[in-house]
Amino acid sequence: MGWGIYVHIPFCVRRCPYCDFNTYAGIDYLKQPYVDALIEEIARTGERLGRPEARSVFFGGGTPTTLSGEQLCSILEAVRRGFRLDPGAEISSEANPGTVDAERFRSMRECGFNRLSLGVQSFDDGELRFLGRIHSASEAVDAYHLARRAGFESINLDLMFGLPEQEPESWKAALEKALELSPEHLSLYALTVEEGTPLWRWVRGGEVPPPDEDVSAGMYEYACERLDAAGYAHYEISNWCRRRDGTDFRSRHNLIYWRHERYLGFGAGAHSFDGKKRWWNVPGVREYIDRIAEGASPVESGEVLSERTLMGEAMMLGLRLLEEGVPNDRFAGEFGVDIMTAFGDEVTELVDEGLVRWHGDSLLLTHRAWLVANQVFARFL
């Protein structure tokens, strides 16, 4: 089965105070050298692997749309040269509503991008300022319409809930606004305070109250009910999609991660996984560019995962898929033993506690477990 391809674009106009991704502001002068390095890394890997098949491409970051349409398309062309890309492949890019224009979207669509993931986060300008976002709510709406006019028929909106002092009414209004736009896909994430970020320092220093877990849980439950009523399928813990005219808008690329399938990551800090090993590139943009320019490998390190770790990961990732879960035959196909042989005690306990259930041959999280999923996953790791 073909690879999933991830391309990391580590540039942002400004760092958001809650973000701990590998991304940088103020190094725009490195953009073109970085694009050149990416093209070279993709070409080398494609050649080394004998131009293998690829099933999906995802440009993430960072903010891919800080690059020009021409730069983004030149990277995608490199993927096409290095890999036999499935003609029906999902080709996605993240986009920040503060960095888009009609021309960029048009050229992206023309060169083959067919899905956009817009980092909207909120439809409230006060919340957007708190989050340090570079766009307003109305710019997010404009970006959505621009994407539609450019011909994108598959659009995801990212929204955040559980912001400090966020009122449930504001969250409800955000969902209504999102539903009004009618995207094919929604990703909803609770704001988390990541160690070392400015937000973490504000919370530690008492300038900002920590997110209230009970309030966040209520917002999540509300979203589950509201999106269900609006006809969205809740197919992954944090992800919903439309099913229309026999078409399913689940994120094909992310399904590769959740199904524990193989992917290659290109760019600074990008991770790859071949089913047994995981490896990752150096995170620094300058070091990544230099290594590629010297003809050296950009890989910083890697690990061969034990069978037990791989099994635990397959359970943890697969259970995130609420409808599909972990099919026993897939697990047995990957590891040569079935789920009960590998995790009989854990599964029996979790079934008794009402946190997982069998549906035919697949193990699924129960609704009760959606909010405590990390506790369930921990049993398998």
Ligand code: SF4
């Ligand atoms: S735009 Fe996205 S990737 Fe960039 S700093 Fe903000 S949250 Fe992080």
